[in-house]
Amino acid sequence: MEVKPGYKQTEVGVIPEDWDVSSVGCEYEIKLGKMLDAEKNVGVSKPYLGNRAVQWDRIDIRDLPTVPMSRTDLERFRLRKGDLLVCEGGEVGRAAIWESPLQECYYQKALHRLRPLRGFNSRLMAAFLRRWSDCGLLVNYVTQTSIAHLPREKFMEVPIPVPPPPEQRAIATALSDVDGLLDGLDRLIAKKRDLKQAAMQQLLTGQTRLPGFHGEWEVKRLGDVLIRLANGALYQPSNSTGLPVTRIETIADGTIDMSRVGYGARTSELEEYRMLCGDILFSHINSVDHIGKVAIYSGEPPLYHGMNLLLLRVGSSLNSQFLFYWLGSRKGRNKAMSLARQAVSQASINTSDLKRVEIPLPPLPEQAAIAEVLTEMDAELAGLEQRLEKTRALKQAMMQELLTGRTRLVARGGAEYAEGRSARRQKT
Secondary structure (H helix, E strand, C coil): CCCCCCEEECCEEEEEEHHHHHHHHEEEEEEECCCCCCCCCCCEEEEEEHCCCCCCCEECCCCCCCEECCCHHHHHHCCCCCCCCEEEEEECCCECCCCCCCCCCCECCCEEEEEECCCCCHHHHHHHHHHHHHHHHHHHCCCCCCECCHHHHHHHHHHHEEECCCHHHHHHHHHHHHHHHHHHHHHHHHHHHHHHHHHHHHHHHCCCCCCCCCCCCEEEHHHHEEEEECEEECCCEECCEEEEECCCEEEEECEEEEHHHHECCHHHHHHCEEECCCCCCEEECCCCCCCEEECCCCCCCCCEEEECEEEEEEECCHHHHHHHHHHHHHHHHHHHHHHHHEEECCECHHHHHHHCCEEECCCCHHHHHHHHHHHHHHHHHHHHHHHEEEEEHHHHHHHHHHHCCCCCCCCCHHHHHHHHHHHHHHHH
């Protein structure tokens, strides 16, 4: 394969001619953390980070455990600001930089701690680790026993492209800017979800009334306001050219995931189970965490109601969107869990018990108004989540371009570049 001018073929692939190739061990001091041993650990109890605390580009310091540390331990395993922590097991290579949110913290043996030996930019290193993890490169260096591990000796051997220092900083800054945008979107989505939960709590119970609505609410049993509450059809499985039929997996976060439906052979019996716009699917046989989950059907594409999900179809006194939001609210989910009967591997709700559930109901116009407010909040959340996914895809594309040198942020040449390259050679 011909390499275009200005680039060269190396063990890490095609990179710019002015990039070097090194290894993680040449660029970083790598040390595993403290071994946890209840019988041998002595000293003063100190907080430490484990594998779960280190997520991609962030470190969770909530509810950190502690371990007794000797004086030697305190010197060896204390974290400094800027340390790069890399998971040795679990999701091998998952990494984040310690920014010193705590005055004092340590780390356990499930983590590698990296400190640069020759000035390699650790934010760039974290980006390389993410790319290697995504493309499966680290699998070649993993020791597989019962759980995958990345031994220090193997980690040191991993080859790494080395752009000039100015370009390292430019790439790291560009990716950090996108990370900042992602973090901002994550926080905004979390805030909007909290606002929606608060709105549901207030509006669906009548604690807060929308402008123009007054009067008393009624309390009715669910079975009295539905015209259908039933399990679905037993069907003959077919291939993907059959009729799409709901399964337990069809419900996903309040929506219907058409990619996870089953397919049934076209029969007159199955045709009787075709769903209508506004029908609600209710998970009545599932794990305790998923019991009572709901999804509402928009009417498209065609869908048929299969076993293991209840179908709820409202009568003339009830707005289906209002019921959907009430069932999906914290109060609705808690009520479902209280009705669940735990078996060996899963929980279930008896339909007779479900029919007796009491729901506070305003008049239909107020039901519709409340549903509209919550639907608008859902639409705003969906828009933000789409932006988040697009931004993540943008970052992936940027990493592909910048970490291979296909797109350059800093022109070759210049005193700073020459000085940095000379310094690296002297350290080598």
